Amino acid sequence: MSYSQKAKNELARKMPGRECCQRAEFRAFIEINSSIVSDSKDNLQLRFTTKNASAARKVFKLNKLVFGDASRINIRKNRSSNINNLYIVRISVNTENKKAEEREIPDLVDIGEEHNAVLGNQGLWDCCTRAYLRGAFLAGGSLVDPKKAYHLEIRSSRENISHGLLTHMGRFHLEPGISRRKQWYVVYLKEADRIADFLNAVGAHTTLLDFEDIRVYKGVRNRVNRLVNCETANMSKSINASLMQIDAIRTIRDTVGLEKLPEGLYEIAKLRLENADASLKELGEIHHPPMSKPSVNYRMRKLMSMANKIKSGKCLEG
Numbered sequence: 477m478s479y480s481q482k483a484k485n486e487l488a489r490k491m492p493g494r495e496c497c498q499r500a501e502f503r504a505f506i507e508i509n510s511s512i513v514s515d516s517k518d519n520l521q522l523r524f525t526t527k528n529a530s531a532a533r534k535v536f537k538l539n540k541l542v543f544g545d546a547s548r549i550n551i552r553k554n555r556s557s558n559i560n561n562l563y564i565v566r567i568s569v570n571t572e573n574k575k576a577e578e579r580e581i582p583d584l585v586d587i588g589e590e591h592n593a594v595l596g597n598q599g600l601w602d603c604c605t606r607a608y609l610r611g612a613f614l615a616g617g618s619l620v621d622p623k624k625a626y627h628l629e630i631r632s633s634r635e636n637i638s639h640g641l642l643t644h645m646g647r648f649h650l651e652p653g654i655s656r657r658k659q660w661y662v663v664y665l666k667e668a669d670r671i672a673d674f675l676n677a678v679g680a681h682t683t684l685l686d687f688e689d690i691r692v693y694k695g696v697r698n699r700v701n702r703l704v705n706c707e708t709a710n711m712s713k714s715i716n717a718s719l720m721q722i723d724a725i726r727t728i729r730d731t732v733g734l735e736k737l738p739e740g741l742y743e744i745a746k747l748r749l750e751n752a753d754a755s756l757k758e759l760g761e762i763h764h765p766p767m768s769k770p771s772v773n774y775r776m777r778k779l780m781s782m783a784n785k786i787k788s789g790k791c792l793e794g
């Protein structure tokens with residue numbers, strides 16, 4: 477089961493208790509993802525199509541709650557598709573007082589206005605906005621598995637509805653983006669924080685917990701990776717430095733001889749040759765008497781410059 481489906485199954489089970497919210501959620505289903513069709517007897521129907529059985533059931537239930545027995549509804553399984561069942565909910569729209577010639581496929585705005593009488597035309601309250609967003613996600617939303625990426629989107633073919641979504645989401649400070657994809661207007665969230673806020677706003681609490689778990693896990697893993705990378709980089713840096721120092725000391729040993737070095741430099745040169753993988757700080761600690769890292773560093777630089785002079789053929793006494 478996809479991550480979207482899991483989230484939708486949770487939201488589909490949440491039935492709003494208040495009538496205002498039932499209307500708002502039903503309205504979202506209709507506005508975001510429905511089309512108008514004529515049936516064989518030339519009656520108009522709102523048709524809602526989804527791959528998610530629980531979303532289809534919810535439209536059915538909400539329709540019953542909002543319209544009572546006034547509307548009929550059918551759920552059909554589409555058997556032509558082997559991969560995904562397609563659930564089609566048909567809701568009869570009362571058009572008795574319309575003449576046949578006026579019953580061309582209208583755009584949804586007309587039907588929306590017709591429905592407004594029943595759905596209620598009030599501005600959405602906070603509770604209703606949550607319900608509306610829940611319905612919108614169920615009708616046209618998807619959520620990518622947070623293990624892969626942070627992406628939540630709700631798509632609709634209606635520009636004004638998508639812009640309305642931006643406003644509704646803005647009420648919860650979600651700051652969504654909007655883009656075009658073929659005939660779709662896609663309202664999306666790309667930040668983990670915002671997606672979590674959305675899931676919270678619509679009451680997808682089980683999904684939210686899971687989402688946050690994955691987020692924490694990913695965060696820790698990224699931090700560990702960063703530390704490991706950092707450590708590896710530092711280690712290879714100090715190993716490279718050590719190899720260069722050893723090379724320099726060997727040059728001195730094989731030309732002038734280590735025993736010719738002043739005592740301070742001789743000790744450090746010997747320690748370096750014996751402890752190739754020790755850091756400068758560690759060399760200072762094993763030195764007798766212990767020596768600070770800057771002192772070791774100072775001596776090491778002297779050895780390096782001495783070796784450079786030997787390699788370039790300059791006089792050592794210079």
Ligand SMILES: [Zn+2]
Pocket residue numbers: 494495496497498500601602603604605607
């Ligand atoms: Zn409400």
